[in-house]
Amino acid sequence: MSRHLAPEELLLDYSSGALSHAPSLAVAVHLALVPEARRTVELLDAVGGALLENECAALPDDCGLERAMARLDSVACEPPALPSARRPGFEWAPTPLASYIRPGSGWRRILGKFDEIRLEVPGDAYRASLVRLEPGHSLPEHKHSGYEYTVCLQGGYTDATGSYGVGDFAVGPGAERHEPIADPGEPCIALIIVETPIVLTGPWRRWLNPLVSRHII
Amino acid sequence: MLSAQESAELIEAIAARQDRAAFASLFRHFAPRVKGFIMRGGADAEAAQEVAQEALMIVWRKAATFDRARASAATWIFTIARNKRIDLLRRAARPVDAEDWLMVYAPESENADKSILAGQTYDRAHHLLEGLSEDQLSVIRKAFFEDKSHSVIAAELQLPLGTVKSRIRLALGRLRDALKKEQS
Structure with missing residues (x-):
């Protein structure tokens, strides 16, 4: 199966720093799992490094060297950080995700169909969740007014656009409806970042959409 | 220096x-x-x-x-x-x-993930940039210097989004090719 990589223009937005927080989290998780995408970001970061190195340093300016030297006494050099062990019960969560899962948080059953852990991301332009689907089960059919970024963390799922395995990245272009179904095997766990608002399109939409918009479900 | x-x-x-x-x-x-x-x-x-x-x-x-x-x-x-x-x-x-x-x-x-960009190669990235077209460079520079997303860049340059995306992809393709050539 060929990998689903994040689009390169999104990786450029990530490397340049222009991508906002919640989608950056999706990209960071993807990079932690997929070496090929990581190499593209390393290349882009190197381009940033080259542009920095080439920056003309003709400013007749010491940029506050004295102040910086004076600050060194109160700033310790830190020992190298060690990769943190994965949390029990959350072994599928790569490092960038770990700090977003609050201690004590657990799966919550939504609409009797899937489990969710809501993640807190700054701002209200995006909704970030971890979603767990039993094999053969699907998410409620829905459409978005904006972008949706999905990274598969365990198991796999299939929708009209293809099959996705661990590390794979999907970016939904908005208006189209889709209905992802979990593949056979272990339950599918995915990080889903959705630009708000989200609109359900299934049979119960009239009752459910007001709850979605009020963040009740 | x-x-x-x-x-x-x-x-x-x-x-x-x-x-x-x-x-x-x-x-x-x-x-x-x-x-x-x-x-x-x-x-x-x-x-x-x-x-x-x-x-x-x-x-x-x-x-x-x-x-x-x-x-x-x-x-x-x-x-x-x-x-x-x-x-x-x-x-x-x-x-x-x-x-x-x-x-x-x-x-x-x-070793499972040896970067094609080992340390020594990184510092040659600025030579590699010389291989990009002016169109490609202008998008790359805008992204890094001005901290703008590709969609904002497209709007500013009054270009279709697809054109900006393909410039980014072509630029990355050129950089990868140049790296490969350097290494062989």
Whole structure:
């Protein structure tokens, strides 16, 4: 199966720093799992490094060297950080995700169909969740007014656009409806970042959409 | 001027023995570059200097996480400055702090993920940039200097989104080809 990589223009937005927080989290998780995408970001970061190195340093300016030297006494050099062990019960969560899962948080059953852990991301332009689907089960059919970024963390799922395995990245272009179904095997766990608002399109939409918009479900 | 190797040695000297003279040399080289880089995005001199100061303090604090086999000094410092720009000028945060970047993306098994961009290759990236067309370079420069997303760049240049995306892809393709050629 060929990998689903994040689009390169999104990786450029990530490397340049222009991508906002919640989608950056999706990209960071993807990079932690997929070496090929990581190499593209390393290349882009190197381009940033080259542009920095080439920056003309003709400013007749010491940029506050004295102040910086004076600050060194109160700033310790830190020992190298060690990769943190994965949390029990959350072994599928790569490092960038770990700090977003609050201690004590657990799966919550939504609409009797899937489990969710809501993640807190700054701002209200995006909704970030971890979603767990039993094999053969699907998410409620829905459409978005904006972008949706999905990274598969365990198991796999299939929708009209293809099959996705661990590390794979999907970016939904908005208006189209889709209905992802979990593949056979272990339950599918995915990080889903959705630009708000989200609109359900299934049979119960009239009752459910007001709850979605009020963040009740 | 510092060579890439000298810059790497200075960071390693800070990590090994908190070498203040090494820090001063690095600061003289990189702080004005960070400041100039940030000012290209429209920040005023004072704000840009603040980003440079804070970025170089991170270099001091986190020198031990630097790994010359994975990134050049300039690349590492670029990622730190980029995050400081987000912190200080946009008052936002980023999921992965620059200082943790090397650790977070450390290969999980040794040699399984040897970067095609070993440290020595990184510092040649600026020669590689010379191989890009003016159209491609203008998109890349806007992205890095002005901190703009590809969709904002498309709007500003009055180009269809697809044109900007294909320039980005072509630019990356050229950079990869040039790297491969250098290595063979």
